Amino acid sequence: MIQKLIEKIKKTHAPIVVGLDPMLNYVPDHIQKRAYAEFGETLEGAAEAVWQFNKEIVDATYDLIPAVKPQIAMYEQFGLEGMKTFKRTVDYCHEKGLIVLGDVKRGDIGSTSEAYAVGHLGKVQVGSRQYYGFNEDFVTVNPYLGSDGIKPFIKVAKEEKKGLFILVKTSNPSSGEFQDRLIDGRPLYEWVGEQVAAWGREHMGETYSYVGAVVGATYPAQGKALRKIMPKTFILVPGYGAQGGRGKDLVHFFNDDGLGAIINSSRGIIAAYKQEAYKKFGPENFAEASRQAVKDMIADIDGALQAAK
């Protein structure tokens, strides 16, 4: 799957991923009204509104991008109905040929981590049959519990030729509270980064590992250091646009081969129609605004990568 991701990035010239993190207030009124007319102001209605919103954005952008990253929390907030929309979104993105990074940030011990891995990447055994649960292609994983928490994900990822991205340095302002604390003179996130590189050697693709890392766009200097610590690790970089990062700040996340990173934008793409730059599209054409925002993001990042050569 890491090979497929690399091939799709090369083909689209777009080392980007669209974050499908739909807050209900991103969903234009006309879509919400239509869904509530059919299902009432219910969890089912909200889940339908989110689904229609996602579908239009995917339809308007899938030919430009290699991958999407649905943030499961935004679906889980609507309970079971939201989870149905999560699954429906994953399946639809697969139909459109997109790679799906499930942003689930799971992580637990031994058999429990394995259950998460099975549910999101693998197949569960039921009597003599096997079934996929949510069937994403990659998932994000939290490293706080150490190797016991990570290895079951690697085991299932190997069986399925899928991958994971482990949190190393997150994009939020308070990420430093624990991640930046010095251990033998080096910040915790560097120790985690070293461990990610070591775990990654257990599940290599041709040039990059199936075990990736998450490093926030908001910390370019740390990204530069981590790029060197984890040379064969693909880095998923959240925090582009809305959270502050721009193309020129992000070139250090890439290797000299122009690969090794994939930049996520969520709000900046899916709620583009609310931004000054894309207001002209109007809420009715929100998906066209998202398409334009994707094009602009690709130009920004590709331009920065060309300029850095």
Added chain:
Amino acid sequence: MIQKLIEKIKKTHAPIVVGLDPMLNYVPDHIQKRAYAEFGETLEGAAEAVWQFNKEIVDATYDLIPAVKPQIAMYEQFGLEGMKTFKRTVDYCHEKGLIVLGDVKRGDIGSTSEAYAVGHLGKVQVGSRQYYGFNEDFVTVNPYLGSDGIKPFIKVAKEEKKGLFILVKTSNPSSGEFQDRLIDGRPLYEWVGEQVAAWGREHMGETYSYVGAVVGATYPAQGKALRKIMPKTFILVPGYGAQGGRGKDLVHFFNDDGLGAIINSSRGIIAAYKQEAYKKFGPENFAEASRQAVKDMIADIDGALQAAK
């Protein structure tokens, strides 16, 4: 809710929680066969088998215990059908008067953590209406992302008078890889513990905070140190029995008032019928075996607490 938990612990003399973490191989054959006869060897069949298993265990133990802790990973592995059984289990435990600790180990940044908190503890707004998603009473949360990741949970917990347990020192063998690393001469888990105590002051009950901690039974010495660092923090202690901890090792997790900790056992209770000590019950009477295992666990822990007085 922390007051209700304390009252129920006092009334039952049972500072314990039963972990509803059903692996399919814990579910006796006769239950699996019945479910597959009705729904086939499908995800629906597996979810039905797990539900019937849970229901019998809850029916056989609810009068002895204050709380249950369903581990959501064990449901997530069966996809949407598993999530339905998770919700059904939470609702049924509430009907039986039990407090539900959702072992979800979620954690993300800002608005994403808030979405998780809304989905598991709070109510989501849909138009003019509000709905609970999964509606647990407490959830477990991962601290790696720092305050941004935790405060949204505290905000929602305050609104709902519910609580959380933050991972501090987990029970697994490799928990030390990052958690034990020394920062200014003290292990990371102590720094996290101090922060948990500080966060806890923002949401106090009468004597204990609504913000608790998770500290593994397998690390009694660390439990002792953390008890002092977080005097008003309720500690959720996994790892009893199957993972190694016993009553006498756990007295240091409690304060002198006999409170301040709640010990979890999962496999040791729900799969008791598979253990030598409870084999006489047989798979048909697995729930009676669980009831006996609960009684034995209460006697072990209460005995150890009395002996330590």
